[in-house]
Amino acid sequence: MRNLRTLISKRAERDRPDLPLLSVAREKGVFVRSMTDAEENHNVIPDDLTNYKVARAGNLVINKMKAWQGSMGIAPCDGIVSPAYFVFDFRIANHAFGQRLLRSKPYVAHFGQASDGVRVGQWDLSIPGMRQIPVLVPSDDEQAAIVRFLDHANRKIDGFIRAKRKLIGLLNEQKQAIIHRAVTRGLHPDVPLKPSGIPWLGDIPMHWEMRKLRQILTRKTERNQPNLPLLSVVREKGVIKRDTENFEDNHNFIPDDLSNYKVVRVGQFAMNKMKAWQGSFGVSQFEGIVSPAYFVFDLHHVGGAFFHTAIRSKAYVPSFTRASDGVRVGQWDLAESRMRDTPFFVPPPDEQQAIVEYVAKATETANTAIARTEREIALMQEYRTRLTADLVTGKLDVREAAAHLPAPPTEAAAEPAAEEPLEEIEDEEIEA
Known part of the structure; x- marks a missing residue:
């Protein structure tokens, strides 16, 4: 020691x-x-x-x-x-x-x-x-044995995680295909269609109404009130509650003074304008506060559930990419004036509700599979963490096991390591 x-x-x-x-x-x-x-x-x-x-x-x-x-x-x-x-x-x-x-x-x-x-x-x-x-420092030979054993174990773990992430990617593609068709064509295959005027959108139902986002979104700027929770806006889920107690969820620090943060009410549309091109926006199911650099909107002429489902699909996210620009890689600022000119196609209210219910049911199996697969990845990462801790602290002796392991693959033959997922939590202080 x-x-x-x-x-x-x-x-x-x-x-x-x-x-x-x-x-x-x-x-x-x-x-x-x-x-x-x-x-x-x-x-x-x-x-x-x-x-x-x-x-x-x-x-x-x-x-x-x-x-x-x-x-x-x-x-x-x-x-x-x-x-x-x-x-x-x-x-x-x-x-x-x-x-x-x-x-x-x-x-x-x-x-x-x-x-x-x-x-x-x-x-x-x-x-x-x-x-x-x-610090516990084992002998040079044991250090080498631990590294060899962990390298072997990590190659196996990384291969497992890569396969699981590929599965999640395929399931998400399946979900996006279901959502895209539902929010652009509706649920009736024989309905008459008309050109949308948007190349990647194609034709849309004849009876759907076209409205520019300026008619749907009204900017709101309500400042912080006591005791409101901190929210985040992420690409994967939209608006979520931010866990301020869990350090694992807080890569970026939270300012001491939150008085300038914006209030988001249930049913309002919140957007990280620096990452809108990635799809970091959504209709909130929570009441809370977000970075003062974000946009918050009231919704008009469309149901919140349908708007959330449609606007976050690949049918509309490219519009936000086209409305964003800047010189800083990965931090393209959304031009609100261009964003407001984006056309959005609105079904009748009863059809909006039917589409939302259909999408929820049609993607339920995929969502269940994704959640189960994410849990499998988390358990494997926990196993990796525990294995490493046990080896470097001397709880397990792997010298004999390491001596009988096959030779590691050459660099050219080795598969790339699986990257750890980065939680997409906003950097409020930088963006504010």
Whole structure:
């Protein structure tokens, strides 16, 4: 048993803007940041990177404000990281083992105990506290055996998760096909049709009324009231309640002052205008508050359930993409004036209700299968977490088992690892 201080030495090398930019994330550890991937570019990159810290391959990099979440890891190559991060030389024989050790659940808990602060979700890591973290360091041979066993297990787990996510993708495609046809053609195959005027929409029932969104949506700006819950607007579900107590759901911190947040009433349409092109909007079933950067609308001339079902389908989401633009990848701002010109086709009220009921029944089997498959993925990820914790803390000895494992596949033959899903929670402070 050793304290972490015996394994680390702080580094402060800077002024190497020529090196690749690295990111630190709870899900991945340390990785080379893509300049084009929308999923990785939520925060602005400054023009001047001379003050960024240099992390050499094998260095330990820690996001000190999110160490309690596990946002740390071993640098895979030389690069630069935010000047707010900690960078350490990490004296351990097997860096792959060190990565798994410090990012395991028991050790992340230690980093949580060494962090504190008054702002929820932004607890600062104390270096003195971190240096006292007890670390179990097995022999070099056992470190290598643990890494080999975990690599083998993870390849199996990743293959399982890939297959399950592919199934979810197919089920979602099936659902979208059902919804698309219902909200664009109705439920009667022999109904007379007319051109919609929208290339990807095709023909629509002759008796449906066309209204521009400006006739359906009226902007509302009601500011926060005491005791209203915080809501999120996500691509997968629309408006959901945000769990402010569960740290796993709060990758981005919540401002202390929520007085400027907008109220959303039941039946109102809320939209993350920076991610409308992804479909991050929906009719709320809850009363609460959302980021002041979002749009909130009252609905007219259409039922809320039908509007929610139709507007979030592939029949209409492309319209929001066309109405969004900007220079920042993945943060295209919605032009409200262009969005308001989007045509929306409205069936009679009784037909709206019939379509909503049909879609709910027709997609019930797929929804049940998706929920079951997501649970299977979650259980497998829990197993991975538990297995890693048991191995790096010495609860399981896998040296003999690792010695009899087949040789790992070559890099060319190895399948890509399954990525951990990133919860789509908005960054209110950045967007506000």
